[in-house]
Amino acid sequence: MSAPTVPSRQPATDAPAPAASQAPPAVQAPRDDVLANIQDRVLWLSTAIIDHANRVRDNAPGPKVGGHQASSASMVTIMTTLWLDQLRAGDRVSVKPHASPVLHALNYLLGGLDESYLTTLRDFGGLQSYPSRSKDPDQVDYSTGSVGIGATAPIWGALARRYVETHPSPEAESGEPIGRQYSLLGDAELDEGAVWETVLDPMVSELGEIVWIIDLNRQSLDRVVPNIGAARLQGMFAAAGWQVVPVKYGALLEELFAKPGGDALRRRIDEMPNPEYQRLLRYDAAELRARIPGDGQDAEALRTLLSSVPDDELHAAFRNLGGHDPRALGEAFAQIDDTKPTVIFAYTVKGFGLATEGHPQNHSALLTENQMTELASRLGMSLDAPWQRFAAGTPEAKRLTEAADRLQRPAVPDSQPPAVPTDLGRTPNGTANTQSALGRTLLDLNRAAPEAGARVVTVSPDVSSSTNLGGWVNKVGVWSAAERTDWFADDPETILHWRERPSGQHIELGIAETNLVGAIGELGATWSRWGQPLLPIGVLYDPFVERALEPWSFGIYAGGQSILIGTPSGVSLAAEGGAHQSIKTPSIGLEQPGCITYEPAFALDTEWALLASLGRLGRPDGSSAYLRLSTRPVDQKLAAIPEDPAARERRRKQVVAGGYLLRRAEGTPDLTIVAMGALITEALEAAERLAGQGFSADVVCVTSPDLLFRAVQARRGLDEAPDSILGSIFSPDRAAPMLTVLDGHPHTLAFLAGINRVPAVHLGVTRFGQAGDLQSVYRYHGIDTDSIVGSALDLVD
Template sequence: MPDTSPALLAATPDAPAQAARTRRLRLLRALERKVLWLSAWTIHHANHIRPNRDGLKVGGHQASCASLATIMTALYFAVLRPQDRVAVKPHASPVFHAIQYLFGQQSRERLERFRALGGAQSYPSRTKDSDDVDFSTGSVGLGVAMTLFSSLVQDYVRLKALAPERPVGRMVALVGDAELDEGNVFEALLEGWKHDVRNLWWVIDYNRQSLDSVVNDRLFGRVAEMFELVGWRVVTLKYGKTLEAAFAQPDGEHLRQWIDDCPNSLYSALVYKGGAAWREALTRDLNQHPGIRRVLETHDDARLHALMTNLAGLDMQAVLDAFESVTDDRPTCFIAYTIKGRDLPFAGHKDNHAGLMNVEQMAQWQQQMGVPAGAEWDRFAGLDADARELQAFIDTAPFHAQGTRRLAAPAVPVPASLPLPKDRRTSTQAGFGRILDEIAAAGGALAERIVTTSPDVTVSTNLGGWVNRKGLFAHTPAEDVFRELKVVSAQRWSLDPKGQHIELGIAENNLFIQLAALGLAHELFGARLLPIGTLYDPFIARGLDALNYACYQDARFIVAATPSGVTLAPEGGAHQSVSAPLIGIGQPGLLSYEPAYVDELSAILRFGLEHIQQPDGSALYLRLSTRPVEQPARALTADLARAVVEGGYWLREPAPGAEIAIVAMGAVTPDALAAWESVARDFAGAGLLVVTSADRLHRDWIASRRARRTASSRAAAGALSPVERLLAPLGRNARLITVLDGHPLALSWLGGVAQHRTVPLGVEGFGQSGDIPDLYRKLGLDSAAIIDAVAQAVTESW
């Protein structure tokens, strides 16, 4: 240990600075010890002290927390600044909550209710936790990628000066080594390289263990190469200061080589078995070296174990040195060697991922930690440092100095109406592109805050016009080479910091994480953006995990998915969607629409641009079609626009007490209209209901029923939802024929609203190549099939 006596410090030219560093290190080590204790105790309390009413294991990952205690203590109490944003490894959530507790931003009550209703969440959550969560994590790998795309958004906001100027922050991900098995991490890495991402730190907790086993040595040996391949700096934190000092002694190079060559599985097993096992292994392999024999002679088992487990990721000074050595904006990967379960009874054991200390083990460990019984939640119990000194140090931590770090931005005004294309025959996909093109041409605040993105399907989802006007976003300007060489092209692919389209590769996970980052820009970076992403509707399932992740964070964006159903008919079943409407209905935090006509789309898009900015709003999913259809000759009145947004309207009004109603959604509406014209000749008064949002109708119906159950007034008890008002004119024994280019379940629930008998039509199997008339006939969606369903409904005995 260095001599830090007052006499020596006084004689040193930089004595005050050295004294400050020594004090900081001492206090950080004390806080590291407390963070480790609080995280383990929080989990223990949840599993062994709090009453367990259902008999389920609560869990909490004590071992995964222990391996990150040093790194997270160093980051939060010394290295991070208020502008930095962090995605915490999911299984280190209790460490995060413990740090927030020490900051005064987490309550003891919520820690006591960890993983219980109203308590701290199992994994950090922006929407459900009360402490200062930057990015929700949970589905491993997604939080890691989120930091990369957030770094890109930070540059987007900064280069356009869309928010008040503030320091540039680092986007930091604390990464479990097993998270690198997730493919989306490497998809994001490649995208980050293409977009020249900056100010990004990924700190890999290399404890060499996954959920079920020890991480393969050969696999992880390539990780540094992968990062370097895409331009990252790699900083490896392997050996702590004590081990480095041992390596500097005679024969120390043999000890280093032995550890370097030690397989992960053997090293983990020796960590678990302890000092005697280390002694046996080193004696067997290195006893011929005098320097190693001296180490073994001068270290008892406890000291030998401490020496052999002195990895840099668990050494506070080594961690600080590594972080503070990086001062530029180059993306950096820190590979931090740690031990899963360090200092806990099951440290290193391959089965420790979900392991928990039992009551006896915790009692023994509590004694080792010096925490008195009854003082388990005390913020500084068991520490040698003075409580007032620790509190002052915490209060001046840079990251915490400004208190809450969640920003805000005013809403962007949306005009009373959006452009309405005048094409007599067109598709909703084409109409979508035309509307955005006209918004871009008009300019103004709305046009300046829209940012679009797409996974290499920009042109085929009709964003070409928008991009021609607004350009592609990039850090460095670059003109379109085809344009420079005067090669005729409909697309102008110029790159510029002023550009408003982010072109992605073909990776739907990247699309949704990019939309999540853009959709949180107002809270992360103080700038309100209106993100719109496009993709092929069949491939929404490929990015479903990331879509769910984006919605779980309450990110706000609009995703336009096209073509719906089988309407890209010649492409065959691989490019046709079946269950997408059910995804729209079932996904929390997402409101889905499927317009049939472009005027409906105009009303929905206008509503959506406002809705994604509302405190009680959500993200929006538009299911569009490539099928050109005749547009209705009508005015988009305020009443019609309101009905479209509420989820449906009567294209052909039913007579009072009508016995037949056809209900259609999306691209099949022309077939439903043709069927209605035939049916109306035999069933006077039959109606044709166009549903623009089964999702909106369903959720408002459920909310209305719930409100009536708890209503305290007669008026509230009688309030009807939009779908109940729409179906009210029909007779009690009316038949509903529901039809959509998607799974029939998306509309068949309508029969439960007023107990109407229902015949649902839709797509339940994979499609095939063909044209729309052939496929609709084969799948039972054309007008003839709808007419047959009407006949079936009126003749069958129910």
């Protein structure tokens, strides 16, 4: 019996439960009776939570609510054994998405969830479809739901925990010991490339607190997967430096294997295809005796062995896989080597203990009322009173109380991040680009506000020097759990000094953007986990933001606050060609919930936007940020920074709020040119040329289309954001035809024309790029100065 791969990620339709070909089996035998009773209650509650949401609660006229009774059932023994016997207060657990009802059932029995919530699965304001750290009412350590992301999150949680231990905040000691970081995942999640990107990162092999438990049920959404290759998967983990612990068979099967003919039975089960094993689960004992022996050389020995086993024992033993045997699981937990990450392959039956167990279409099947009644009878429960806890004073209640006491965590200290200055006082001159301003701002912040600077942690996927972090890395060093020798320290030609030590503030990962955003998401959650706020900044090439977007978005959903910086960006990467030219990222930033996006044009704009973004991190009302930076050289005199302190502060506030009027025409303008980022030079040149032809133009420099859109929505009563910035830069008495231009998709700024309902033309990038010099590439996309002037004349003449 090998083991499975992935289900399709298509949403499942709710199907009726497949008819059972026999009465459901008794839940397996030799076990701790108290734990067994608790396990039965967890199975019942998790199944009943889904049943109530679909069959009992009135959901008319909508579709079925859904839920995954079979996927939950396969995890019941694993999770009950883990919570009752293994977990400690310092441990964290990421629960596979479809097993969320099991988590809620355990939290309910442990006293961490009120009974009123058990009827609210997938109801508005109730228990979420999948575990949610920010939305569920009970304790959830990691939000899951997007396949593979929940599996890897505890790895980055372990990294973040180690980082805060080496950078302690004196006013925020959690008092909580470093614990293990568990991931409970379905075997299908191993098909996700992001999982292997994480497993293979060299840093991960040092994280001994990582424990993955794989629910190896060998089923996907629609079928039994024929060729899983469990041995191959185990070899891949071992090659990456992980300890591999298979838990294939339980005590009942092992006892049969020890009898005469037992070797033949083990061989038969090991070698049979997954679909054949799953089909046998649906037969009664007589049919098992007829079908298991087959016609091979061991057939007679198998008939002899099976004939000596009573029906009930045979039926229970055949489905007695290791993932359903607390004793086998306990032995596996005892083997965990805390010096390296561990993966436990726990063989299970999907739908174990339910009428649907082992059926290839049980993924989203729901038990019928009759099947629920039979389950209740077998487990000593009632459909009329489904939410019974164990009576006070019973051994089960006592054991649950002991577990709840053991799992009680200290309160998270209420800690505020250090104040971040809003202006570092420098006024850049000469020619510079916004990417170089990133490194300069971080160095200046360290000098001006060392407490805030000490909380900054930068992360990059092997692009530190090419994203202008070299000076910062030289200053603060590279983080490592233990100090490592810098073998090039005495090389005079070495420009980037790679000093690895526990006090370092830069984390360098391999080339995998999903790992980068996973790491900054967890680094950005330390304020709410342990009361130690960090200011994490992830830096990557902007074309690869889309590759990282889903896990970063999921990290934000889970409460992680971080800054993602995409640089260099746009077709301004002219010589790099179309493969490295980002087009959609400006609008992605605008649309991403929980995030404020900036695309500054000047170095000082970058400083102000970055400082404002840092100031929003690590707090209950905080938010993440995305900055899109460029390598385009820009004359900093064009920024026309006011010398008067009050005027400078006014400009800073406008930059942080979304934009400012950079060039003001005399009188009422004939045109408003709105530019963002690298195209500010062309916008100003176009305004000068238009003035020479008798057309006056205001030039507005947009720093955040995101904040301007929120202001527009607020003006219409659809958002609570401030909207005063609109009156400052798009005053109705200066309304004129509008031309917008940016190094990205033109629809990003198109909404601005609606503020004063003016005719408009929107220039930007809508097709894959070409390699070439900057002006040729701009001309190719119609965003060069000539194109701006021509479009402006068409608009106003």
